[in-house]
Amino acid sequence: MQVVETTAGMRKLRDGLAEPVGLVPTMGYLHEGHLSLVKQARSENPSVVASIFVNPTQFGPKEDFESYPRDTERDLAMLESAGTDVVFMPSARDMYPEPYHTWVEVDTITQRLEGASRPTHFRGVTTVCTKLFNIIKPDKAYFGQKDAQQAIVINRMVTDLNMNLKVVTCPTLREDDGLAMSSRNTYLNPEERKAAAILYQSLCLAQQLWAEGEKDAERIRQEIRTLIQKQPLANIDYISIADNETLEELDEIRLPALVSLAVKIGKPRLLDNIVLE
Numbered sequence: 001m002q003v004v005e006t007t008a009g010m011r012k013l014r015d016g017l018a019e020p021v022g023l024v025p026t027m028g029y030l031h032e033g034h035l036s037l038v039k040q041a042r043s044e045n046p047s048v049v050a051s052i053f054v055n056p057t058q059f060g061p062k063e064d065f066e067s068y069p070r071d072t073e074r075d076l077a078m079l080e081s082a083g084t085d086v087v088f089m090p091s092a093r094d095m096y097p098e099p100y101h102t103w104v105e106v107d108t109i110t111q112r113l114e115g116a117s118r119p120t121h122f123r124g125v126t127t128v129c130t131k132l133f134n135i136i137k138p139d140k141a142y143f144g145q146k147d148a149q150q151a152i153v154i155n156r157m158v159t160d161l162n163m164n165l166k167v168v169t170c171p172t173l174r175e176d177d178g179l180a181m182s183s184r185n186t187y188l189n190p191e192e193r194k195a196a197a198i199l200y201q202s203l204c205l206a207q208q209l210w211a212e213g214e215k216d217a218e219r220i221r222q223e224i225r226t227l228i229q230k231q232p233l234a235n236i237d238y239i240s241i242a243d244n245e246t247l248e249e250l251d252e253i254r255l256p257a258l259v260s261l262a263v264k265i266g267k268p269r270l271l272d273n274i275v276l277e
């Protein structure tokens with residue numbers, strides 16, 4: 001496995017890679033969820049590049065950029081054992097040299113759900129992904145369903161801007177109690193960690209109500225709300241049942257529908273979702 005720390009070095013190395021090239025963009029502090037993306041990329045491409053970059057432009061001023069967990073040595077060992085060929089880990093200065101004035105923005109779908117509470121988040125995500133795509137020129141890029149809106153936004157951008165790659169969305173990996181794996185789970189204390197299972201439980205409730213014939217999206221949102229409110233450590237940011245492409249909130253369930261949640265458990269803000277289809 002080769003580790004490259006500069007954009008110039010990555011460009012040079014890219015020319016020698018066997019094609020197709022699969023890219024797995026990450027912010028590091030890896031877990032099995034990230035590795036499942038690497039493994040899928042490994043099974044579909046002769047060359048696999050993973051990036052580790054805690055992208056400052058996708059964090060809001062009051063968010064956890066400085067304290068975001070980092071452990072490069074462990075990440076590199078995990079990537080190597082999952083069969084990664086190249087790890088690209090640039091510095092922020094290299095990715096955003098001064099002066100920097102160029103942004104890639106997807107509108108409408110970035111203002112909903114996560115975008116409503118994090119107004120500059122997706123601009124940072126789409127800009128950094130465009131830069132990674134331009135530097136690494138992947139044939140396929142792998143994203144997790146865990147961040148459903150991110151995958152939808154990147155897909156939209158790739159289509160709208162005629163980018164020459166395929167976006168692959170991979171299933172969410174979960175802990176034994178259903179909690180979606182996330183680097184931010186490390187912020188949870190033991191009591192909060194137990195309470196966090198409520199997110200997946202409420203998604204399962206939505207799935208069950210729909211399977212029993214409930215078509216009224218608002219009734220399902222309300223049942224989810226009532227269940228989560230029983231957990232004293234939980235604080236709901238949003239509960240959404242939306243069209244899985246436009247992210248417009250639904251009155252009546254139309255398939256495929258994305259049921260997604262953002263819930264604070266103590267301080268950490270956790271996301272999860274399922275698709276009804």
Ligand code: AMP
Nearest residue numbers: 026027028033143144146147172173181
């Ligand atoms: P991050 O490091 O949080 O930016 O995540 C990097 C990629 O891993 C994103 O495409 C995430 O959606 C994906 N990912 C994060 N958690 C999981 C999970 N539990 N299962 C599958 N993919 C995940």
